Amino acid sequence: MAESVTKEQLLEMYRMMCLIRRVEELAAKAYTQRKIIGFCHLYIGMEAVAVGTSSALRPEDVVVAAYREHGQILARGVDPELVFGELFGKRTGTTQGVGGSMHMASREHNFWGGYGIVGGHIPLAAGAAFAAKYKGDDSIALVYFGDGAAQQGVFYEALEMAQLWKLPCIFLCENNFYAMGTSLERQSYLTDMSRRGDGVGMTRWQFEGFDAVEVHNNIAKAAEHCRSGKGPVIVEAVTYRYRGHSMSDPAKYRKDGELEEKKKRDGIDLAIDRLKSEHGVSDAELEAIKADVDVQAQAAYDAALAAPDADPSKLYDFTYATEAQ
Ligand SMILES: Cc1ncc(C[n+]2csc(CCOP(=O)(O)OP(=O)(O)O)c2C)c(N)n1
Ligand SMILES: [Mg+2]
Numbered sequence: 001m002a003e004s005v006t007k008e009q010l011l012e013m014y015r016m017m018c019l020i021r022r023v024e025e026l027a028a029k030a031y032t033q034r035k036i037i038g039f040c041h042l043y044i045g046m047e048a049v050a051v052g053t054s055s056a057l058r059p060e061d062v063v064v065a066a067y068r069e070h071g072q073i074l075a076r077g078v079d080p081e082l083v084f085g086e087l088f089g090k091r092t093g094t095t096q097g098v099g100g101s102m103h104m105a106s107r108e109h110n111f112w113g114g115y116g117i118v119g120g121h122i123p124l125a126a127g128a129a130f131a132a133k134y135k136g137d138d139s140i141a142l143v144y145f146g147d148g149a150a151q152q153g154v155f156y157e158a159l160e161m162a163q164l165w166k167l168p169c170i171f172l173c174e175n176n177f178y179a180m181g182t183s184l185e186r187q188s189y190l191t192d193m194s195r196r197g198d199g200v201g202m203t204r205w206q207f208e209g210f211d212a213v214e215v216h217n218n219i220a221k222a223a224e225h226c227r228s229g230k231g232p233v234i235v236e237a238v239t240y241r242y243r244g245h246s247m248s249d250p251a252k253y254r255k256d257g258e259l260e261e262k263k264k265r266d267g268i269d270l271a272i273d274r275l276k277s278e279h280g281v282s283d284a285e286l287e288a289i290k291a292d293v294d295v296q297a298q299a300a301y302d303a304a305l306a307a308p309d310a311d312p313s314k315l316y317d318f319t320y321a322t323e324a325q
Helices: 007-032 047-056 070-075 080-087 122-135 153-164 193-200 212-227 258-263 267-279 283-306
Strands: 062-064 141-146 169-175 203-208 233-238
Touching: 007 047, 007 070, 007 080, 007 212, 007 267, 007 283, 047 070, 047 141, 047 169, 047 212, 047 267, 062 122, 070 080, 080 283, 122 141, 122 153, 122 169, 153 169, 153 193, 169 193, 169 212, 193 203, 193 233, 203 212, 212 233, 212 267, 267 283
Parallel strands: 062 141, 141 169, 169 233, 203 233
Antiparallel strands: none
């Protein structure tokens, strides 16, 4: 596959992966201090998927996500202060603090996640793709979903309809090998999740999700397919989550040595290797970016914490459309 990422783009991808990881580490700490309540699913280990994906999309494309979406919304360009604000239940959050960890969205960034009902969000992306096609505006939709979500009935229905109507939709399975504590082999006969597309004749393929450049190239190819009017694609990024399913899961179900083995393909380390070997970037430059990111994440955290709490009277404001919307 042709290399399509410049040095500047790769530096930005590296910066964003560092930012996502730092935000998630701070979120983990805040959770143990009860600054975040409710569920909290971290994206650590999977950063390359969201970063490579976002860099291959256009701002006008619609993105739909589930509940592991902090990293996905950051990669789309949303300010970390808004993400922390939402996690802390503050008025400054992405949905004014009434949604929390699993319900981040940004109209400005065309990010329409997250959702807590496994698989329930997938048809919404098909709907957004239908709207794009109906309006003929050249935009596409992309939906992130997990290996577990690929077992839900509504997922197959969305695939069938998208394929039948040739909707410009990328169905992106993030296969991290677990659905809560259930490993992929225990829940799915097929372990190449992109093959879910075979039953409806959808173009599909699987790719390695640890290398942000590989992800970028694969999503760029998928987007090109959709934009050229050929209909949807289902692609699978093979990835891994380092932490438990949510903050309340100690992840004791992994095989011995599995996590350590997966960490050898860490997305941030792979970007560092590429930046040094392919672009001659120095360790000092990379460390300076990382240090900047740490300061930015901490400043966002502090500002969000100091913001006023969510207004309870707003609780239902974003549940139903109003005439003004
Ligand atoms: C309809 C529904 N069933 C069950 C659950 C409980 N649940 C929450 S996350 C999850 C696992 C989903 O795994 P996967 O799709 O692989 O996503 P990941 O968490 O790995 O990102 C389950 C079963 C739910 N939220 N919704
Ligand atoms: Mg999973």
